[in-house]
Amino acid sequence: MVHDTGFLENILEQKQINITAMRLLVLDALLQHQHAVSVNDLEKMLQPVDRITIYRSIKTFEQRGLVHFIADGSGSDKFALCAETCGPGGHQDMHVHFLCNVCHNTLCLPKALIPPVVLPQGFYTEAYELLVKGICQSCAEKESM
Amino acid sequence: MVHDTGFLENILEQKQINITAMRLLVLDALLQHQHAVSVNDLEKMLQPVDRITIYRSIKTFEQRGLVHFIADGSGSDKFALCAETCGPGGHQDMHVHFLCNVCHNTLCLPKALIPPVVLPQGFYTEAYELLVKGICQSCAEKESM
DNA sequence: TTAGGAATTGCAATCGCATTGCAAGGCCGG
DNA sequence: CCGGCCTTGCAATGCGATTGCAATTCCTAA
Numbered sequence: 001m002v003h004d005t006g007f008l009e010n011i012l013e014q015k016q017i018n019i020t021a022m023r024l025l026v027l028d029a030l031l032q033h034q035h036a037v038s039v040n041d042l043e044k045m046l047q048p049v050d051r052i053t054i055y056r057s058i059k060t061f062e063q064r065g066l067v068h069f070i071a072d073g074s075g076s077d078k079f080a081l082c083a084e085t086c087g088p089g090g091h092q093d094m095h096v097h098f099l100c101n102v103c104h105n106t107l108c109l110p111k112a113l114i115p116p117v118v119l120p121q122g123f124y125t126e127a128y129e130l131l132v133k134g135i136c137q138s139c140a141e142k143e144s145m
Numbered sequence: 146m147v148h149d150t151g152f153l154e155n156i157l158e159q160k161q162i163n164i165t166a167m168r169l170l171v172l173d174a175l176l177q178h179q180h181a182v183s184v185n186d187l188e189k190m191l192q193p194v195d196r197i198t199i200y201r202s203i204k205t206f207e208q209r210g211l212v213h214f215i216a217d218g219s220g221s222d223k224f225a226l227c228a229e230t231c232g233p234g235g236h237q238d239m240h241v242h243f244l245c246n247v248c249h250n251t252l253c254l255p256k257a258l259i260p261p262v263v264l265p266q267g268f269y270t271e272a273y274e275l276l277v278k279g280i281c282q283s284c285a286e287k288e289s290m
Numbered sequence: 291t292t293a294g295g296a297a298t299t300g301c302a303a304t305c306g307c308a309t310t311g312c313a314a315g316g317c318c319g320g
Numbered sequence: 321c322c323g324g325c326c327t328t329g330c331a332a333t334g335c336g337a338t339t340g341c342a343a344t345t346c347c348t349a350a
Contacts (some may be wrong), residue, residue, distance in 0.1 A: 018297075018298085018346090020297090020298065020299085020345085020346085021345095022298080022299070023298095038336095039336080039337085040336085050299070050300055050301080051336095051337090052299080052300070052301080052337090052338085052339095053298085053299055053300070055336095055337070055338080056298080056299080069218070071216045071217070071218040071276075072216075073214070073216040075308090075335085075336080076335085076336060076337090077336085077337085096262060096264070098264070098268060101271060109264065109265060109268075111265065112262055112263060112264050112265065113262075113263075114262065114275075115260035115261075115262065116260075117241060117257055117258075117259065117260065117275065117277065118257060119241070119243070119254065119257050119277065120254060120256065120257065120282065121282070122281075122282030122285050122286065123243060123254075123277075123279060123280070123281055123282055123285070124279045124280040124285060125277055125278075125279040126246060126278050126279040126280070127277075127278040127279070128275060128276065128277040128278065129275070129276045129278075130259075130262065130273060130274070130275045130276075131273065131274045131275075131276070132262065132264065132268075132270055132272075132273040133270075133271050133272045133273065133274075134268060134269045134270040134271040134272070135268070135269040135271070136267075136268060137265065137266070137267030137268055140267050140268070140269060141267065163317095163326075163327085165316090165317090165326090165327065165328085167327080167328070168327095183307095184307080184308085185306095185307085195328070195329055195330080196307095196308095197308095197309085197310095197328080197329070197330080198327085198328060198329070200307095200308070200309080201327085201328080220306080220307080220337090221306080221307060221308090222307085222308085
């Protein structure tokens, strides 16, 4: 673990998630990434930890509003830490997700707001998700060298 | 088949897709839906046709720019007919996809344009996809009765 | 401190979607 | 009619994810 245990426990407590050794490990691994990760990514990082435990930890995190799922069309689910305003009642991560065509990482761009979209008459919006594909900052820098 | 064979053949020819009996059946089934469909949907409609054939027909259609895939987070891939400007070179379906929380259908809203999104410095956009979740026109009407 | 119960974890099995390999069939040009 | 290519069908496989169940851990209460 690279993060302080107390720090991690605080995060779980704030979201009303029972503290367990496994969950601390999973959260610690999540915090080490700037980008969205898959269960496979976590499994590799956490070596002997059972895949199923990771799935269930993530599911619990999702239900309590600590992480949100991202469908980036890669075939496997990805997830990332939520904004602090998310909770058991629901998510409010209606921000941009960016999928880099070079490094294939998916990352959250919470600062890129999605402009309101005008839908045809009779449609009601409850949530939305914008997936932008292109070249991320990090890869763009490497290419220009 | 509910559509005229000549009509269907024209569509395939325009996209440079070889005409076969199976592909006419699949295309015919696709044209019967206003919303995006899954391979499962098609399999039910086309009864004795092998699932693998449907997968491969769709894949061919996708490569030739006749249909585009939609990831709506439902777990299974969906696809819908493309705009006419799509071709083997690539797709230009950067329109809104709407997932109804009531009937769970996904539909294309080509007329709802996506406003330009301002990304952080250093990010380059190549494509984007907006998935809006809510209540579709048809379900909204039923609920208000 | 200990007993009991709820929550969590691990293993095995299973499910669903999708893909691949390979052989058979159909189609077309020569 | 023959030969080759594209397409199709079946079987097997891969992979991500889920579920059932038993074992374990954790927490609380006596």
